[in-house]
Amino acid sequence: xxxxxxxxxxWLAAWFLNVYLANTSASDSRWMKLLVPAIFGFxxxxxxxxxxxxxxxxxxxxxxPSLIAETFLAKLHILWKDFVQTFVKGALxxxxxxxxxxxxxxxxxxxxxxLRRGLLPVGNFVAALPIIGTAPILVMWFGFDWHSKxxxxxxxxxxxxxxxxxxxxxxxxxxxxxxxxxxxxxPWQAFIKLRLPAAMPFIFNGLKISTTLALIGAIVAExxxxxxxxMGFRISASIGQLALDMVWAEIVVAALAGSxxxxxxxxxxxxxxxxHPSQRG
Amino acid sequence: xxxxxxxxIVVICGLMxxxxxxxxxxxxxxxxxxxxxxxxxxxxxxxxxxxDRSAILLVAQNPFAVKATFSLxxxxxxxxxxxxxxxxxxxxxxxxxxxxxxxxxxxxxxxxTLLGFAIGTGxxxxxxxxxxxxxxxxxxxxxxxxxxxxxPILAIAPxxxxxxxxxxxxxxxxxxxxxxxxxxxxxxxGMVKGLRSPDHMQLDLLKTYSANSSQxxxxxxxxxSMPYLFASLKIGIAASLVGAxxxxxxxxxxxxxxxxxxxxxxxxxxxxxxxxxxGAAFLAAALVAIIGLAQRITLKRMGMA
Amino acid sequence: MTNExxxxxxxxxxxxxxxxxxxxxxxxxxxxISKGEFVSFIGPSGCGKTTFLRVMAxxxxxxxxxxxxxxxxxxxxxxxxxxxxxxxxxGLYPWRTIGGNIRLPLEIMGYSKSDQAKRVQDVLKLVELSxxxxxxxxxxxxxxxxxxxxxRALAFDADILLMDEPFGALDEIVRDHLNEQLLDLWRRTxxxxxxxxxxxxxxxxxxxxxxxxxxxxxxxxxxxxxPLPADRPxxxxxxxxxx
Numbered sequence: 001x002x003x004x005x006x007x008x009x010x011w012l013a014a015w016f017l018n019v020y021l022a023n024t025s026a027s028d029s030r031w032m033k034l035l036v037p038a039i040f041g042f043x044x045x046x047x048x049x050x051x052x053x054x055x056x057x058x059x060x061x062x063x064x065p066s067l068i069a070e071t072f073l074a075k076l077h078i079l080w081k082d083f084v085q086t087f088v089k090g091a092l093x094x095x096x097x098x099x100x101x102x103x104x105x106x107x108x109x110x111x112x113x114x115l116r117r118g119l120l121p122v123g124n125f126v127a128a129l130p131i132i133g134t135a136p137i138l139v140m141w142f143g144f145d146w147h148s149k150x151x152x153x154x155x156x157x158x159x160x161x162x163x164x165x166x167x168x169x170x171x172x173x174x175x176x177x178x179x180x181x182x183x184x185x186x187p188w189q190a191f192i193k194l195r196l197p198a199a200m201p202f203i204f205n206g207l208k209i210s211t212t213l214a215l216i217g218a219i220v221a222e223x224x225x226x227x228x229x230x231m232g233f234r235i236s237a238s239i240g241q242l243a244l245d246m247v248w249a250e251i252v253v254a255a256l257a258g259s260x261x262x263x264x265x266x267x268x269x270x271x272x273x274x275x276h277p278s279q280r281g
Numbered sequence: 282x283x284x285x286x287x288x289x290i291v292v293i294c295g296l297m298x299x300x301x302x303x304x305x306x307x308x309x310x311x312x313x314x315x316x317x318x319x320x321x322x323x324x325x326x327x328x329x330x331x332x333d334r335s336a337i338l339l340v341a342q343n344p345f346a347v348k349a350t351f352s353l354x355x356x357x358x359x360x361x362x363x364x365x366x367x368x369x370x371x372x373x374x375x376x377x378x379x380x381x382x383x384x385x386x387x388x389x390x391x392x393x394t395l396l397g398f399a400i401g402t403g404x405x406x407x408x409x410x411x412x413x414x415x416x417x418x419x420x421x422x423x424x425x426x427x428x429x430x431x432x433p434i435l436a437i438a439p440x441x442x443x444x445x446x447x448x449x450x451x452x453x454x455x456x457x458x459x460x461x462x463x464x465x466x467x468x469x470x471g472m473v474k475g476l477r478s479p480d481h482m483q484l485d486l487l488k489t490y491s492a493n494s495s496q497x498x499x500x501x502x503x504x505x506s507m508p509y510l511f512a513s514l515k516i517g518i519a520a521s522l523v524g525a526x527x528x529x530x531x532x533x534x535x536x537x538x539x540x541x542x543x544x545x546x547x548x549x550x551x552x553x554x555x556x557x558x559x560g561a562a563f564l565a566a567a568l569v570a571i572i573g574l575a576q577r578i579t580l581k582r583m584g585m586a
Numbered sequence: 587m588t589n590e591x592x593x594x595x596x597x598x599x600x601x602x603x604x605x606x607x608x609x610x611x612x613x614x615x616x617x618x619i620s621k622g623e624f625v626s627f628i629g630p631s632g633c634g635k636t637t638f639l640r641v642m643a644x645x646x647x648x649x650x651x652x653x654x655x656x657x658x659x660x661x662x663x664x665x666x667x668x669x670x671x672x673x674x675x676x677g678l679y680p681w682r683t684i685g686g687n688i689r690l691p692l693e694i695m696g697y698s699k700s701d702q703a704k705r706v707q708d709v710l711k712l713v714e715l716s717x718x719x720x721x722x723x724x725x726x727x728x729x730x731x732x733x734x735x736x737x738r739a740l741a742f743d744a745d746i747l748l749m750d751e752p753f754g755a756l757d758e759i760v761r762d763h764l765n766e767q768l769l770d771l772w773r774r775t776x777x778x779x780x781x782x783x784x785x786x787x788x789x790x791x792x793x794x795x796x797x798x799x800x801x802x803x804x805x806x807x808x809x810x811x812x813p814l815p816a817d818r819p820x821x822x823x824x825x826x827x828x829x
Binding site for chain 1: 292421432440443515542569
């Protein structure tokens with residue numbers, strides 16, 4: 001019980017600290033913008049640990065962070081193999097195939113106005129549907145291994161990227177297009193020199209959203225059938241054994257992978273779309 | 282919008298045609314196995330020989346089997362009319378209370394979705410207001426809200442279900458909690474953007490009226506956030522539905538659209554999988570359309586359409 | 587050396603079909619522009635001056651009458667890269683440097699790399715932006731961006747320059763300065779210039795010929811040959827009582 005009171009005390013102290021920091025003049029500096037959320041996150045971990053231990057919460061409900069860290073380090077080799085199976089083989093390959101196909105179709109759609117008017121409403125519609133439901137069908141077609149997971153990822157990332165790319169390719173102003181006409185540019189030149197660079201902010205918006213979808217797709221698709229390997233498999237198997245610390249360890253891997261993937265795409269975005277107002281702050 | 286109706290119809294007809302054509306090579310191997318079993322001559326004979334042959338080649342060599350590919354009981358790719366018939370049978374032709382009725386299962390999933398959506402949206406709006414009005418909350422919580430969208434939360438849905446079940450919370454509530462979580466963050470991020478959307482000029486005007494925070498909220502910030510709110514609601518409801526469906530997977534649930542998907546996949550009932558998927562698709566489309574309608578009506582009355 | 591007009595419009599008409607009925611943007615326009623002239627188009631909003639310029643540039647197609655540029659149709663002239671066009675806004679591509687923006691037409695038209703580099707430097711010197719070759723558009727002021735846009739139109743060998751209210755968005759001091767520079771440029775390059783403007787003093791200062799247009803339907807109501815000498819300082823606007 002003392003641990004719980006300690007947790008409460010720490011929570012309040014950290015909260016007051018953050019309120020103080022947020023209202024000082026230094027609150028706009030870059031390191032302050034990292035410090036305050038870091039304090040917040042760290043406090044949650046501490047409070048979690050203390051409350052779980054203090055109330056003696058059973059391990060099958062919620063393990064404390066210290067135990068999760070222990071399991072994480074102990075089972076690193078299994079976690080790594082799962083990571084390669086799900087993320088590298090399933091999510092990444094599906095992501096690249098899906099992106100390429102979607103951008104290629106978007107370029108085609110933009111060229112032919114009829115296709116755009118017909119396909120875009122359909123694409124918007126499909127993008128809102130529970131695509132994850134196609135997982136059992138794709139497992140049936142492509143088998144249990146990572147190929148079906150890659151297929152699920154392709155379907156999941158295809159429509160957001162298609163819709164965003166088509167929107168981006170249409171983002172040029174009439175004046176910019178007229179300028180190209182006055183140079184007697186042929187459609188290909190106008191595409192490479194104007195439409196494609198102008199579309200990049202939108203394309204990257206789609207790419208960023210799709211990083212999360214790719215990881216979710218690969219993991220959840222494994223719930224529908226998988227060899228004895230993979231993050232989704234490990235999660236559902238561990239739940240069955242009530243080994244929740246392993247489940248949380250896999251979540252830590254997923255969180256790290258998800259953030260790293262998103263961060264990588266965001267860094268590339270900063271390089272390519274340095275000129276866009278949103279990147280210039 | 283009217284200009285789009287014709288092209289959309291053409292595209293949909295084109296996709297339907299491609300679907301129908303794809304049925305033949307997808308199902309040909311199964312159809313030929315059935316045909317051989319009922320005594321017909323198949324080129325080449327023996328399922329083993331056919332297994333590695335190209336589907337197109339098999340179709341060319343056995344054109345008599347094409348018709349059969351459209352009416353298999355457990356096809357690899359059901360024909361559109363097969364799915365339509367199954368949909369009809371499991372909705373109109375069944376009593377709503379029957380365990381085989383798609384409407385029954387749809388309602389199970391829908392109730393979890395709606396409850397979760399309401400909780401997630403309510404809490405999301407509250408947190409958004411807190412973030413906009415408290416700098417401490419803004420700096421500590423907002424980065425986590427944005428970062429959490431890169432974490433595949435859906436992957437732990439099964440765990441949440443199991444954990445809650447073990448402390449006695451069963452049935453509707455665990456699924457609703459997952460749905461709530463999935464709609465929570467899009468609503469927070471969108472609502473914060475919306476509440477911050479009024480420009481300096483409009484905020485200064487209120488200052489000249491000596492308006493207090495509460496008046497500023499109700500008269501300026503909240504109305505300005507409506508377009509952003511509706512955009513987030515559309516994303517949120519679709520996410521809630523996915524959450525409810527995935528929430529039905531882990532415990533071998535027997536009720537709900539996700540459960541139908543799972544049992545269809547376990548027992549090889551492909552047509553059942555497709556009809557459950559289409560049921561979920563229609564549900565998602567209907568929910569997003571309802572929000573879209575609410576959006577149009579509200580924004581029109583506010584002159585923001 | 588022929589005296590053939592560079593731009594020749596005969597009975598030119600352009601009618602837009604709108605929901606509220608037909609709009610006669612241009613009706614029965616007759617005009618000849620000779621080589622080396624500086625022609626300004628002035629008139630109230632909706633008189634068709636921008637539309638006329640756009641027809642010359644093949645950015646709009648006429649619905650009646652004829653127009654030739656260098657003796658051929660506007661489309662052929664456009665494909666032969668016969669003119670440079672300057673819009674009301676600079677319209678520089680934000681992902682290219684100033685030098686990159688000026689290189690844009692040169693890349694499209696297939697000039698050699700060394701040729702491109704030389705032209706970019708020459709034309710930047712002409713508009714006094716030599717130090718800004720590696721900067722990005724958003725790092726320049728409005729006036730400087732517009733100068734870059736003019737430089738871009740001068741970079742390739744086109745005898746005709748079409749300008750649609752290029753200085754409209756700038757403040758008066760910058761505008762006066764750019765007017766002087768444009769006149770200087772014209773004298774040095776001897777291009778044929780079509781210039782649309784709202785400002786009568788500007789038209790008078792810059793042109794050899796002023797075309798006055800009126801709206802509904804868009805037509806030419808007067809063509810004035812400028813009585814002013816070729817070498818003219820800014821003050822002349824005050825002395826001739828044009829203000």
